[in-house]
Amino acid sequence: MQLNYERTTYKSSLGKLWFDEAGSKLDLQEDDDDAFTNLGGAFKELGFCMRELGLSIARLCDREIGGGLLEESLLDSCTAKGRLIHYHSAADKYALRESQRRNQSGNRVSSKRRVQNAAEQELNRRNGAGLSGSHFNLWQQWHYDYGIFTVLTDPMFLSPYSYQEFSLMSSHSYLQIYHPSKNKFYMVKTPQDSFLVQIGESADILSKGKLRSTLHCVCKPEKLDHVSRETFVVFLHPKWSQTFSVSEYTMEHLRSDEVVPRPDLQNIVPPLSSRLRDGMTFAEFSRETTKQYYGGNGLQSNR
Secondary structure, X not given: OEEEOOEEEEEOOOOXXXXXXXXXXXXXXXXXXXXXXXXXXXXXXXXXXXXXXXXXXXXXXXXXXXXXXXXXXXXXXXXXXXXXXXXXXXXHHHHHHHHHHHHOOOOOOOHHHHHHHXXXXXXXXXXXXXXXXXXXXXXXXXXXXXXXEEEEEOOEEEOOOOHHHXXXXXXXXEEEEEEOOOOEXXXXXXXXXXXXXXXXXXXXXXXXXXXXXXXXXXXXXXXXXXXXXXXXXXXXXXXXXXXXXXXXXXXHHHHHXXXXXXXXXXHOOOOHHHOOOOOOXXXXXXXXXXXXXXXXXXXXXXX
C-alpha cells in the first residue's frame, strides 16, 4: 500500500507544516467487494494517522538534536509505505507446506523420507527453543530497519482454538530489541491500542549518530504453535534521490556502534559501514542493504 501525499507551502503561526489531505492518494487495487473497499479506506485513514505521528516525532527530535533534517526529509519524500504484516503460526505453515506438497506433480516423496523430514524439523524446532534468537524460533530474523522511522500498531494475535490463551499475550509484542549501551536484550511490552516507533538507519545517519537505530527481531511464543501474529506497519523514509553526506567523523561513529552482541548475529546482520558510502542516494543504500541481507549471496538469503 503506497501512501502518497503532496507537501503544501502553508505554515501555521506555530511553524507547523500542514498537508493537503484532499491531494493524498492511496494506490489500492479495485475490488467489487464493498467490505474490502471499506477496509481499504480504514487502512488509509490509519496509515495517514501513523504518518502524522512519525512527523510529529521527527519534529520533536529536530528540536532536541538540531539540524532539522528528519522532518524535512520526510516532508520531501511525499510518500510512505503501509503494510499489513501477518506471521503464520507453525500449524499454518505446516498446512501450507502439505498443500504445496500435494499439488506438486511428479515429485513423489517416500513415506520413509517424509518421516525423516518431520523428525529433522522437530529437532530443529527443539534446538531453537527459548528466546536465544535462533532462526527456528523467530518469525522475523534479527535486522535493522533502514528508513527513518517505522510506526507499528500493537500486534494482534490470532488462534483458532483458545481466545483466553492469546488474550493473555496482549501486553506482549514478542518484539525483542538489543540495547547497545546496556548490552542487554529486552522484550517490548505494548499497551492495547498503542503505537510503536522504531528508529531506522537513515535517522541514525541524518542525525550523525545522535539517534540510534534499533537491532530487533520478532520472536515466536513458546509452545503455542497455533498462534499467528498480525500488525499494520507504516515505513517512513527519505525520498529515493536524497543523498547521504557521511563525514569521516560520522562514519567513525557509526563503526564504533557496530559491536554485534552475539557471535551468531555477525553472520546474519551486515554492518552499516559495509552498506553505506559518502554521496550514496537513499535508493542506492536501500538496494545495497536489501542485497546484503536477502540477495543471492545475502546473509539471510537462505533463512
